[in-house]
Structure formats: C-alpha cells, structure tokens
Amino acid sequence: DAKTTQPTSMDCAEGRAANLPCNHSTISGNEYVYWYRQIHSQGPQYIIHGLKNNETNEMASLIITEDRKSSTLILPHATLRDTAVYYCIVRVAWNNAGNMLTFGGGTRLMVKP
Amino acid sequence: DSGVTQTPKHLITATGQRVTLRCSPRSGDLSVYWYQQSLDQGLQFLIQYYNGEERAKGNILERFSAQQFPDLHSELNLSSLELGDSALYFCASSATTGGTDTQYFGPGTRLTVL
Numbered sequence: 177d178a179k180t181t182q183p184t185s186m187d188c189a190e191g192r193a194a195n196l197p198c199n200h201s202t203i204s205g206n207e208y209v210y211w212y213r214q215i216h217s218q219g220p221q222y223i224i225h226g227l228k229n230n231e232t233n234e235m236a237s238l239i240i241t242e243d244r245k246s247s248t249l250i251l252p253h254a255t256l257r258d259t260a261v262y263y264c265i266v267r268v269a270w271n272n273a274g275n276m277l278t279f280g281g282g283t284r285l286m287v288k289p
Numbered sequence: 290d291s292g293v294t295q296t297p298k299h300l301i302t303a304t305g306q307r308v309t310l311r312c313s314p315r316s317g318d319l320s321v322y323w324y325q326q327s328l329d330q331g332l333q334f335l336i337q338y339y340n341g342e343e344r345a346k347g348n349i350l351e352r353f354s355a356q357q358f359p360d361l362h363s364e365l366n367l368s369s370l371e372l373g374d375s376a377l378y379f380c381a382s383s384a385t386t387g388g389t390d391t392q393y394f395g396p397g398t399r400l401t402v403l
Contacts, residue, residue, distance in 0.1 A: 208389060214332075217377060217397070217399075218396060218397070219291065219293070219379050219381075219394030219395050219396050219397050220332070220379070220381075220394045221291070221394070222391045222392065222393065225389060225391075263332075269387060269388050269389055270387040270388060274337050274344050274345020274346075274386075275320065275322075275337060275344070275345070275383065275386050275387050275390060275392075276322060276334035276337055276345055276347060277322075277324075277334065277381075277392060278334065279324075279331055279332035279333075280331075281331060
C-alpha cells in the first residue's frame, strides 16, 4: 500500500472548516483513500473513502486531486468534539494478502473555542 | 456505537501471565481484525480472520494467537506477557474480506502488564 504523509498537528477554530491535507504521491490506480479518526484512545472511527471522485457524507467531504497524489478531508463546521487524531490511509480494494489498514502517525487536530 | 464489542475494557496482570481478549463483531460481519496500539509503535495490524479462517498476519508475536469461532466471535490470546505488551488492543470487523469494506472498530481493551 502507498505511503501517506500528513502534518503532525493542526489547529482549527470552532465553527470554521477544518481542512486536513494528505500526500500520497505514490498511490496506484487501484488504491483507495480512506480517512479514519481516533478520539482520545477510543476505537478508530471511519469517516469517508474515495477513489478519484470527490465524496461527501454526513461527516465530511473528501477532495482528491486530479492526479490523485494528494487529498484533503474537510470538516465543514468543526466542533470541539472533532478534536482527534485523523488518519489518512491508502489501500487497495482487493488484496490477496489481506484487508488490513496501515495506520501512520496521523494529524492531531485541535479544535479551539 | 460501532456495534463491535470487546471485553474486558481493562485488564491488569503480571509479567509471565496469560490473558484472553474477546471480540464480538457487528451482526453479519464475517471478518475480524486485531490491532495493537502502544505509545511507541502506534496502531499496528496483528491478524485477520475471515469466517473462521486466518486470512492475514501482521507483526504478531509468536506468544500471541487468535481464533474465530463458528459464531464469528474472536479471541486474542496473549501469553508469557512482558512489560512491553502493555497497550490498547482493538478489534475491528467488516462484512467480507476486501473490496471497499469499511472496518468498524470496537472500544478496545487496555492491557497493563506490571
């Protein structure tokens, strides 16, 4: 699976949009971009995933660049409860070696009042 | 609530001991994954089971073993425990074993080895 690079930490004001970048310059054509978050030692929580089109759900939007080498997770109106570590993960859809997730260091997002 | 349950929530034991962690996947999910999260190693994949069969192995120590039972619940057995095994252990489940299956994580078991 392709490696990802994320900033170690970011701050965001409550009520503003949080834009979390992820670089995955070695991504292959059959690899998806997944985002998970972990709120203070709780189990990681799935947020969203995409292949090449932009995606939106009730939690967030995922913007993937046309060359697919980077992506941005957008939390449109961050709240204090969005303070967490956000993980960007790249994974093939079907892998004979298993379906595991490979977590990097993630971005620690601090939402401030 | 992800629908994945893990017991116990906390476990404190001594070096050299053996413990069993239990995971019940979401209803209908056939795959179970185990992950370890320690302070210095981050979240690491240990092992995956699919419908009772081992599907993939990560950096799982030989002292650790797992199984998935016919009712699809899974147990992770940790033996000859060392101080360094202190960590959060998460179980996740997904419907199948590939595609764009979403993995849903349980709340974890915090293991402390004294």
